[in-house]
Amino acid sequence: MPETAQLRLALITLLALLTGASGAFADEETYLMPAAFVAGAFAGSPPDPQVVWLVGDLGEQAADILGHAPNNLRERYWLRNGRSVWILEEVGKEHPFTVGWVIEDQKVIDTKVLVYRETRGWEVRYPFFTRQFEGAGLTAEKQLDSRIDGISGATLSVRAMRRMAELALLLNGQISRKHAAN
Amino acid sequence: MKFVQKTCLSAAAALLVCSLPTQAATPSNEELYRIIQQQNQRIGSLENELRKERGAAAAPNQQVLESKVKAQQEQINALADRQEAPSKLDKVSIGGYGELHYNNLDADDRDNDLDQLDIHRFVLFFGYDWTENLRFYSELEIEHAFISGDDDSPGAVELEQVYLQYDLNRSTSILGGQFLAPLGILNETHEPPTFYGVERNDVENVIIPSTYRVGGAQLTHRFGQGFQVDLSVHEGLKIDAENPGDAFRIRGGRQSTAKAAANDPAYSVRLKYSGIPGVELGGAVQYETDASQANNDALENGLLWEVHSVINRGIFGFRALYAEWNFDINDDRALANGISAAQISRGEKQTGWYVEPSIKPFEKVGFYTRYEDVEGARESDVFDQWELGLNFWPHPDVVLKFDYRFRDQSLASQSGRDFDGFDLGLGYQF
Numbered sequence: 256m257p258e259t260a261q262l263r264l265a266l267i268t269l270l271a272l273l274t275g276a277s278g279a280f281a282d283e284e285t286y287l288m289p290a291a292f293v294a295g296a297f298a299g300s301p302p303d304p305q306v307v308w309l310v311g312d313l314g315e316q317a318a319d320i321l322g323h324a325p326n327n328l329r330e331r332y333w334l335r336n337g338r339s340v341w342i343l344e345e346v347g348k349e350h351p352f353t354v355g356w357v358i359e360d361q362k363v364i365d366t367k368v369l370v371y372r373e374t375r376g377w378e379v380r381y382p383f384f385t386r387q388f389e390g391a392g393l394t395a396e397k398q399l400d401s402r403i404d405g406i407s408g409a410t411l412s413v414r415a416m417r418r419m420a421e422l423a424l425l426l427n428g429q430i431s432r433k434h435a436a437n
Numbered sequence: 438m439k440f441v442q443k444t445c446l447s448a449a450a451a452l453l454v455c456s457l458p459t460q461a462a463t464p465s466n467e468e469l470y471r472i473i474q475q476q477n478q479r480i481g482s483l484e485n486e487l488r489k490e491r492g493a494a495a496a497p498n499q500q501v502l503e504s505k506v507k508a509q510q511e512q513i514n515a516l517a518d519r520q521e522a523p524s525k526l527d528k529v530s531i532g533g534y535g536e537l538h539y540n541n542l543d544a545d546d547r548d549n550d551l552d553q554l555d556i557h558r559f560v561l562f563f564g565y566d567w568t569e570n571l572r573f574y575s576e577l578e579i580e581h582a583f584i585s586g587d588d589d590s591p592g593a594v595e596l597e598q599v600y601l602q603y604d605l606n607r608s609t610s611i612l613g614g615q616f617l618a619p620l621g622i623l624n625e626t627h628e629p630p631t632f633y634g635v636e637r638n639d640v641e642n643v644i645i646p647s648t649y650r651v652g653g654a655q656l657t658h659r660f661g662q663g664f665q666v667d668l669s670v671h672e673g674l675k676i677d678a679e680n681p682g683d684a685f686r687i688r689g690g691r692q693s694t695a696k697a698a699a700n701d702p703a704y705s706v707r708l709k710y711s712g713i714p715g716v717e718l719g720g721a722v723q724y725e726t727d728a729s730q731a732n733n734d735a736l737e738n739g740l741l742w743e744v745h746s747v748i749n750r751g752i753f754g755f756r757a758l759y760a761e762w763n764f765d766i767n768d769d770r771a772l773a774n775g776i777s778a779a780q781i782s783r784g785e786k787q788t789g790w791y792v793e794p795s796i797k798p799f800e801k802v803g804f805y806t807r808y809e810d811v812e813g814a815r816e817s818d819v820f821d822q823w824e825l826g827l828n829f830w831p832h833p834d835v836v837l838k839f840d841y842r843f844r845d846q847s848l849a850s851q852s853g854r855d856f857d858g859f860d861l862g863l864g865y866q867f
Binding site: 308310314326327328329348349350351372374377378381382383384387402403404405406407408410414 | 469470473474517520521527530532564566569572574602610622625626630631659662663711712713714715716717747749750751833
């Protein structure tokens with residue numbers, strides 16, 4: 256077979272691989288639905304959701320953490336026995352991604368990336384990365400008190416994760432004080 | 438009391454009517470917040486009235502007031518729902534980056550001195566998502582700020598990327614169009630705040646010709662919680678194999694998908710692992726079926742391989758890369774073109790490597806040093822260089838850079854290009 260014909264055959268084979276790859280590559284990654292994440296945080300029996308408004312001083316503090324006005328005027332949360340769950344969204348580089356946060360005693364005790372839409376930085380979905388947030392709290396300056404090592408090529412997604420963690424801890428502090436006062 | 442109550446309810450109703458007349462136009466956050474504050478005041482007022490009514494044991498009026506309060510709360514929630522509802526603009530993404538450079542380099546031959554201010558890059562990107570699985574992405578770049586119609590114009594307008602990408606599933610995606618070749622460290626991620634040094638390293642300029650964009654198709658698959666493989670078929674290089682000065686220079690062979698010769702494609706495979714926070718280990722191979730895009734000339738196929746590591750743990754960082762090209766060169770034809778035996782030898786195997794340790798003791802300041810060795814085809818592309826400097830990030834997306842460089846040319850004929858000097862840079866991304 257002439258060399259050029261071999262090359263064309265190789266090209267066609269590779270193109271076929273590219274276009275027909277849906278069957279060739281299994282989907283190894285699974286997402287947890289937000290409702291399932293919330294249920295899992297409360298042993299399968301979640302409380303009714305409540306709402307905190309991100310207005311006034313709280314809105315300003317949230318904006319300071321996010322570096323922009325909050326996307327939502329309200330955030331839903333689930334609270335029982337001092338444990339709160341938050342489902343937050345933030346843009347990494349181009350697209351918003353959705354992360355669930357479980358807070359207890361002003362510390363992150365669990366987090367999972369529920370929906371990821373960015374084309375890069377997918378490593379933030381994996382436990383080797385999210386485990387770094389466990390035990391993290393908030394300093395007086397409203398910053399995480401734990402070191403989070405980044406991911407090469409995913410700087411913006413890592414920073415978005417940090418912002419969401421700080422926001423979840425801020426909101427948890429707010430509702431904890433509110434419920435304690437009641 | 439009834440008069441007071443009626444007046445109160447009328448005022449509340451009027452306020453609602455006045456505050457919600459523009460359902461067709463979505464209010465801004467500030468407007469919505471003002472409306473909510475106003476309505477909260479009214480709710481408070483109504484609740485006070487309700488308490489008074491309860492005190493007066495006026496049961497029928499309690500129901501009216503309670504229904505009013507409930508209606509107002511529903512109105513507020515409806516407004517917030519409207520504000521938080523998805524918008525068509527959610528499908529659009531824009532961004533960009535750019536960098537301004539000042540170079541002050543003193544060469545052994547003063548004719549090679551450089552004292553220059555340059556808006557090196559101005560890049561805007563635009564994307565659109567048709568669905569969660571299908572998206573468009575583009576980057577448009579202006580290099581060197583000024584473009585005119587004459588040949589002396591220093592600048593250029595370039596498409597850096599334009600492609601459609603489709604997610605086959607959560608682990609696998611395919612793209613077609615013009616994209617950045619999956620090679621090295623900087624070729625895909627080169628926004629100024631993400632790397633040290635005013636100028637990009639020379640290995641990923643001379644050996645891996647960043648920014649190296651190619652037209653074709655690419656499959657990306659992620660597996661094993663940290664591994665990624667990229668397979669691509671794309672236009673090949675079109676490297677000069679005739680002119681003695683520039684022969685076998687890789688960087689000059691980029692076609693940038695501009696009426697690119699496509700009869701001799703290239704194939705790239707990259708494997709990288711980033712399953713440890715702050716760590717990326719990667720390697721890639723690219724095979725050029727004919728690196729000059731011309732049969733039976735002095736240059737035939739070529740093979741690039743590279744390995745690299747990026748490590749950022751705590752305040753310490755480390756980058757290293759090695760890249761090597763091997764080209765099949767027909768010596769007789771090259772010599773017939775007037776290309777020297779020495780340049781043929783340099784062209785056949787072109788290599789480069791660098792190491793770059795860094796430390797970031799403060800959130801906004803980091804220091805680095807880099808040593809690199811480049812063995813390219815051109816006489817001026819054979820050198821080693823040492824540099825050191827710092828980055829200052831006043832904001833995570835904005836960087837000020839300073840570095841000092843020493844370059845030592847390997848060939849005696851190029852000793853006049855030896856230089857030392859400093860660079861200043863200002864960069865951003867958004």
